[in-house]
Amino acid sequence: MNQLLPIETKFLFKGEVHPSLQLSVIVPAKNESGFIVKTLDALRLQLNELGIAINMDLYEVLVLANNCTDDTFHICKMYQQQYPEFHLHVECIELEEKQAHIGTARRLLMDAAHLRIMKVAGKRGIIVSTDADSEVAPDWVYHIMKEIAAGADVIGGRILPRDTPEISRRHHLRDVTYRFLKTRLESAIDPSDTNPWPRHFQCYGPSLAVTCEMYEKAGRLPMIPYLEDEEFRKALNRVDAKIRHSPKVRIYTSGRLDGRVKFGFSVQLKHWSEMSLRSEEQQVESLDALIFKFDFKNRLRNIWNNGNFETYSLSALAALADWAEMDDVELVNIFNTSIYFESLWEKIEQRLHQQGHSSIVYEPINLVISAMRMHFHQRSKVTIKKLTKELIVGSKALAG
Incomplete structure (x- = not known):
C-alpha cells in the first residue's frame, strides 16, 4: 500500500517554523486556479467563537501545487507576498505518472506537516487535511483545536457541498439523511464518551484533523491513487483512535462532477445522477439490521472492557455467540487475537456480511x-x- 516517497520530506517546506505553532493545514492543489484564492481567504480569516480573529502564529498552511498546467502555484506565491503575516508556505513539484495522484500529494504534505510541527508542538501537535476546492468555516481552526484539547485524537469535520447538481440532489440528500439517522441510532444503542451526540458521520480528506502521535500510530496516510482518506480513517479506527465527528467543525466544498480521482465525491455524484436517470433506488441496511449490529457491538464492548476476568469473558462470549447466532469458537478466537476493540469489531462485522447472516437485510x-x-x-x-x-x-x- 505504501511505496517509497518520490521526494524526501525534509526537502519540502523548509521555511521557518514559528515557535507558537500548534496546527498545520495541508492543501494538495492540482490545477485549482479557479478555487484556490477562496480557499486561502477562508483559511486566513479564522475567528474564535466570539468572532475575534485568532492568533495567526498558532497555525500555518502548506500548499503543494503538483503537476499543474495552470497558474495555481503563481497565484499562491502572489498571495504569500500579499499577506506576509499569514503563515503560508508553497511548493511546486512534478510527480512521475505512476505517482501523480492525490495519495502521493496528501502523504507528502502530511509527512511535511508532521516533521515541522513535531519540532515545536510535539505529539499533540495537529495535522489538518483539506482540499483546494473547499472553503473552511470561519471558526474551523478554533473548533478543531478545542476538540483536540478536550482529548480527541482525530476530528472529522462536517463537509457541506455547494451547488449539488439537480439530477443527483435527491439521492445525495437521502444518503445524508440515512447516514445521520444511522449515527444517531448508534449513539443511542452503543454510546461513546469521546464522540457523543450530537455528531455526524464524516471523516474525510476535505476536513480531517489528527494529532502527530496518532498519525504515527496509524501508520501514516497510505499512498494510494484514491480513497486514501477512507483507508486512513480505517487505519485510525483499527488502533482505537478517539475520533470525534464534531458538528462545529464545518467546511464547504464544490459539487463539481469533473473529479480529479477515479473515485471520490464527484464520482459518487455521477453515480447518483445515473441512478436518477434509471429510476433506481439505493439499497441500504434495514433498521432491524442496524439495531442488531449496534446491539451486538455494545454487548461485545462490555465484555472487552471487562476482559481481565478470563472466565467471565469466555462464558459471556459463548452467550453472546448464541444470541448472535454465530460460531462461539470463531468469536472467541477473533476476540483473543485482537489488540484493539475497533479492529475486533471490524473483523466481526466482515464475518456477518461474508456469511450472509440472517439479520443483515x-x-x-x-x-x-x-x-x-x-x-x-x-x-x-x-x-x-x-x-x-x-x-x-x-x-x-x-x-x-
Whole structure:
C-alpha cells in the first residue's frame, strides 16, 4: 500500500517554523486556479467563537501545487507576498505518472506537516487535511483545536457541498439523511464518551484533523491513487483512535462532477445522477439490521472492557455467540487475537456480511429512512410519557 516517497520530506517546506505553532493545514492543489484564492481567504480569516480573529502564529498552511498546467502555484506565491503575516508556505513539484495522484500529494504534505510541527508542538501537535476546492468555516481552526484539547485524537469535520447538481440532489440528500439517522441510532444503542451526540458521520480528506502521535500510530496516510482518506480513517479506527465527528467543525466544498480521482465525491455524484436517470433506488441496511449490529457491538464492548476476568469473558462470549447466532469458537478466537476493540469489531462485522447472516437485510433507502424516523418518534413519545409520570409523582410528593 505504501511505496517509497518520490521526494524526501525534509526537502519540502523548509521555511521557518514559528515557535507558537500548534496546527498545520495541508492543501494538495492540482490545477485549482479557479478555487484556490477562496480557499486561502477562508483559511486566513479564522475567528474564535466570539468572532475575534485568532492568533495567526498558532497555525500555518502548506500548499503543494503538483503537476499543474495552470497558474495555481503563481497565484499562491502572489498571495504569500500579499499577506506576509499569514503563515503560508508553497511548493511546486512534478510527480512521475505512476505517482501523480492525490495519495502521493496528501502523504507528502502530511509527512511535511508532521516533521515541522513535531519540532515545536510535539505529539499533540495537529495535522489538518483539506482540499483546494473547499472553503473552511470561519471558526474551523478554533473548533478543531478545542476538540483536540478536550482529548480527541482525530476530528472529522462536517463537509457541506455547494451547488449539488439537480439530477443527483435527491439521492445525495437521502444518503445524508440515512447516514445521520444511522449515527444517531448508534449513539443511542452503543454510546461513546469521546464522540457523543450530537455528531455526524464524516471523516474525510476535505476536513480531517489528527494529532502527530496518532498519525504515527496509524501508520501514516497510505499512498494510494484514491480513497486514501477512507483507508486512513480505517487505519485510525483499527488502533482505537478517539475520533470525534464534531458538528462545529464545518467546511464547504464544490459539487463539481469533473473529479480529479477515479473515485471520490464527484464520482459518487455521477453515480447518483445515473441512478436518477434509471429510476433506481439505493439499497441500504434495514433498521432491524442496524439495531442488531449496534446491539451486538455494545454487548461485545462490555465484555472487552471487562476482559481481565478470563472466565467471565469466555462464558459471556459463548452467550453472546448464541444470541448472535454465530460460531462461539470463531468469536472467541477473533476476540483473543485482537489488540484493539475497533479492529475486533471490524473483523466481526466482515464475518456477518461474508456469511450472509440472517439479520443483515437490505431495503430501499426511502423505506429505511421512514422506519428510522418512526423509531425515534416512538422513543420520544415514551420518553415524554416517562418524564410526565415522574413530574406527577414528584408533584404529589411535594404536595404531601
